[in-house]
Every structure is written in structure tokens, then in C-alpha cells.
Amino acid sequence: MGPSPVCPAAVSLNQDDLKKIAAYKAVEHVKSGMVLGLGTGSTAKHAVDRIADLLRQGVLKDIVGIPTSTKTYDQAVSLGIPLSDLDSHPVVDLAIDGADEVDSGLNLVKGRGGSLLREKMVESVSKKFIVIVDESKLVKHVGGSGLAMPVEVIPFCWNHSLRRLVGMFAYAGCIGELRMSVENGKPSVTDNGNFVIDLYFERDIGDLNEASDAILRLPGIVEHGMFIGLATSVIVAGEEGITVKTKVGSEVEVDSFSYMI
Numbered sequence: 001m002g003p004s005p006v007c008p009a010a011v012s013l014n015q016d017d018l019k020k021i022a023a024y025k026a027v028e029h030v031k032s033g034m035v036l037g038l039g040t041g042s043t044a045k046h047a048v049d050r051i052a053d054l055l056r057q058g059v060l061k062d063i064v065g066i067p068t069s070t071k072t073y074d075q076a077v078s079l080g081i082p083l084s085d086l087d088s089h090p091v092v093d094l095a096i097d098g099a100d101e102v103d104s105g106l107n108l109v110k111g112r113g114g115s116l117l118r119e120k121m122v123e124s125v126s127k128k129f130i131v132i133v134d135e136s137k138l139v140k141h142v143g144g145s146g147l148a149m150p151v152e153v154i155p156f157c158w159n160h161s162l163r164r165l166v167g168m169f170a171y172a173g174c175i176g177e178l179r180m181s182v183e184n185g186k187p188s189v190t191d192n193g194n195f196v197i198d199l200y201f202e203r204d205i206g207d208l209n210e211a212s213d214a215i216l217r218l219p220g221i222v223e224h225g226m227f228i229g230l231a232t233s234v235i236v237a238g239e240e241g242i243t244v245k246t247k248v249g250s251e252v253e254v255d256s257f258s259y260m261i
């Protein structure tokens with residue numbers, strides 16, 4: 001496939017450079033003929049651009065993309081990437097997407113871009129799911145960045161859902177707020193016509209599967225942004241080099257590569 005066009009040695013890298021490095025590294029795993037889950041966000045956007053470049057160059061052929069948001073759909077259409085959906089392609093060979101948080105067990109928080117439901121639908125049926133992040137996304141435990149853990153809720157009585165969520169996680173010092181659109185000051189609406197409640201935790205929420213089950217049992221909740229056990233590997237781009245974390249059974253293997261000219 002040839003060398004990655006990003007050659008960062010001896011230059012100072014900003015966060016977007018790191019996102020691009022992780023994205024390009026992940027795209028090295030794309031093979032002709034694959035059904036690909038196309039993620040959403042500023043990191044995943046680089047992967048989609050790179051896939052389109054390789055299709056244009058004839059390096060990749062017969063790719064079918066399954067976009068995880070209308071934004072990614074629009075990007076992929078504008079770049080000429082052939083697209084389909086889970087109705088026609090229920091099994092995805094490889095999904096590549098960013099994340100907001102990654103813990104040491106490769107559990108994630110996703111959805112600060114609001115696309116968590118479609119992302120989870122696509123990534124949960126992917127044989128391989130490669131997560132691409134810069135090193136700022138690494139956390140000790142899910143919810144540990146102090147930033148939002150999004151929950152998609154139906155608009156009906158969203159305030160009631162918010163109170164139930166916050167009450168459920170009172171032990172973790174949880175506060176919650178309805179996500180508002182910066183464009184119009186109204187509640188932010190997902191691609192699925194729902195609202196997003198952002199939860200913030202002061203303390204560790206404990207067992208993730210228990211927390212997940214409890215959230216999903218609440219009527220009015222559509223999905224949450226914890227992606228537990230879905231990532232098969234995570235590519236982390238840092239100032240010094242790339243770290244690839246791969247699930248092998250219940251263990252995580254770590255390989256590090258420094259940038260070289």
C-alpha cells in the first residue's frame with residue numbers, strides 16, 4: 001500500500017496531526033472487497049478521506065462503506081465511496097472510528113459527536129473494530145475524563161429521564177444536562193430524532209456491564225455511549241510514536257512504534 005504520507009519525525013505535531021496519523025495507520029488494515037464501517041468525528045473523517053484517496057488511486061477496489069451518521073454519509077458521497085447499510089450488509093468486515101475515552105481494557109466512551117446509536121449498531125456487528133485516537137483520549141476508567149458520557153433519549157419527558165439517570169448514578173457524584181445545539185440554542189437532535197443527555201461523573205461508576213444494563217432498563221433511554229468490549233484494537237498516536245493495543249482473549253497486547261524518517 002506504500003508508506004503513509006504522514007512523516008512526523010522532527011516536527012511538532014498538533015492534535016489533528018495525531019488524529020490523522022492514527023487514522024492512516026488504521027486504513028492500512030483495509031483490503032479490497034471489504035464491507036467497511038465508516039465512523040464519525042474529526043478523527044474518523046481522516047480515515048474516510050484516506051480510503052477515498054486509495055480508491056481513487058486504484059490501490060483499493062470494491063469497497064462498500066456503511067456510514068455511522070448522516071455527516072459521514074455526506075462526506076463519503078462527496079468523495080465517491082460506494083455505500084450501503086446494515087439491511088443489505090448485516091456483517092461488517094472492519095469498522096474504523098474515533099472515541100472520546102479509551103480505558104486500559106479497550107472500553108470506550110463515544111458519542112460526544114452525537115452519533116453513538118448508529119456507531120454502536122455498525123460497530124457491534126463488525127468482525128474487527130479499530131479505534132483511532134490521539135493520546136489525550138486515554139483514561140484510567142470510563143467516565144474518568146470528567147467530560148460527558150452521552151445517553152441518547154427519546155424527547156418525550158426527557159427531564160424525567162435525566163433525573164432517573166442522575167439518581168441511578170448518585171453514588172458516583174453524577175450530574176447531567178440536556179445537550180443544546182450551539183447553532184440554534186435548542187436541544188441538540190440526533191440523526192434518529194432523539195435528544196442527548198450528557199452525564200458527568202465525579203467518581204468511578206464501577207462495573208460497566210451493570211451500569212450499562214441499568215441504563216438500558218430505563219424506559220425512554222435509547223442507547224448510551226459506553227462501548228464495552230467492542231473494540232478489537234486501538235491505535236493511539238502520541239508525540240513520540242504510535243501505540244497499538246490489541247485484544248487477545250481477555251488480555252490486551254501493546255506494541256509501540258516510534259516515528260522514524
Ligand SMILES: O=C(CO)[C@H](O)[C@H](O)COP(=O)(O)O
Pocket residue numbers: 039040041042043044097098099100109110111112113114115116119
Ligand atoms: O463518538 C463519536 C461521535 O459520535 C466520535 O468518534 C468521538 O466523539 C470522537 O470524536 P473526534 O474524533 O472528533 O475526537
